Amino acid sequence: xxxxxxxxxxxxxxxxxxxxxxxxxxxxxxxxxxxxxxxxxxxxxxxxxxxxxxxxxxxxxxxxxxxxxxxxxxxxxxxxxxxxxxxxxxxxxxxxxxxxxxxxxxxxxxxxxxxxxxxxxxxxxxxxxxxxxxxxxxxxxxxxxxxxxxxxxxxxxxxxxxxxxxxxxxxxxxxxxxxxxxxxxxxxxxxxxxxxxxxxxxxxxxxxxxxxxxxxxxxxxxxxxxxxxxxxxxxxxxxxxxxxxxxxxxxxxxxxxxxxxxxxxxxxxxxxxxxxx
Numbered sequence: 001x002x003x004x005x006x007x008x009x010x011x012x013x014x015x016x017x018x019x020x021x022x023x024x025x026x027x028x029x030x031x032x033x034x035x036x037x038x039x040x041x042x043x044x045x046x047x048x049x050x051x052x053x054x055x056x057x058x059x060x061x062x063x064x065x066x067x068x069x070x071x072x073x074x075x076x077x078x079x080x081x082x083x084x085x086x087x088x089x090x091x092x093x094x095x096x097x098x099x100x101x102x103x104x105x106x107x108x109x110x111x112x113x114x115x116x117x118x119x120x121x122x123x124x125x126x127x128x129x130x131x132x133x134x135x136x137x138x139x140x141x142x143x144x145x146x147x148x149x150x151x152x153x154x155x156x157x158x159x160x161x162x163x164x165x166x167x168x169x170x171x172x173x174x175x176x177x178x179x180x181x182x183x184x185x186x187x188x189x190x191x192x193x194x195x196x197x198x199x200x201x202x203x204x205x206x207x208x209x210x211x212x213x214x215x216x217x218x219x220x221x222x223x224x225x226x227x228x229x230x231x232x233x234x235x236x237x238x239x240x241x242x243x244x245x246x247x248x249x250x251x252x253x254x255x256x257x258x259x260x261x262x263x264x265x266x267x268x269x270x271x272x273x274x275x276x277x
Contacts (some may be wrong), residue, residue: 007229008246014218039208041211060085099114159178
């Protein structure tokens with residue numbers, strides 16, 4: 001049995017302000033007995049302003065949030081899923097990476113994943129997102145073995161692409177991580193359904209720590225996110241819903257539930273080739 005803790009955050013576009021808040025919640029998680037702590041997407045900086053991002057973001061080797069959380073993992077002897085960090089890259093077009101990290105109890109990076117699917121959508125006449133303008137997509141699916149089960153890493157909009165999650169499960173994942181900064185409109189319509197579907201299809205736990213609320217900005221338009229950090233069991237039932245306030249939420253994971261769900265409905269072994277369409 002592993003105790004996981006999901007941090008639900010209300011990050012601003014100032015990494016220096018966000019970091020002590022994140023670390024405070026992490027300490028609360030450790031005091032609550034967590035062996036595995038998960039943070040949301042863009043833990044370090046939630047911003048729609050490219051100029052603000054250019055000003056405050058760092059390359060991976062210089063990022064203070066990554067360095068601090070690696071130190072915390074080592075100090076407390078825990079696993080940490082940094083849902084993602086917005087990071088500078090050396091890409092010629094200047095786009096950033098939206099990169100998730102799994103940190104082991106030695107403070108080392110056990111695995112990292114760049115978000116593959118970009119949130120390029122028009123939710124309404126007044127709410128449009130073009131994530132690919134600022135971020136370059138990844139091209140590599142990632143599983144990481146841990147003592148409490150293999151973790152398959154995804155980020156936010158990836159949740160709408162079942163083939164990624166099926167590939168991770170077939171590669172051995174028992175836990176799928178889905179850190180997010182979901183919009184309030186799409187969250188209210190789709191968040192619970194999508195996460196439950198990914199769990200049911202794969203027989204995996206789905207752990208989805210989320211950003212929440214109206215986010216303060218120094219530069220750019222304010223952003224609102226849905227919250228409701230979720231944990232979905234392998235049979236599809238929601239066993240944690242964190243609501244809409246910043247908080248720490250705990251859940252005990254038992255990978256026997258993965259075995260049981262896949263024994264009942266072994267759909268991962270039922271693939272068939274077909275022609276067309």
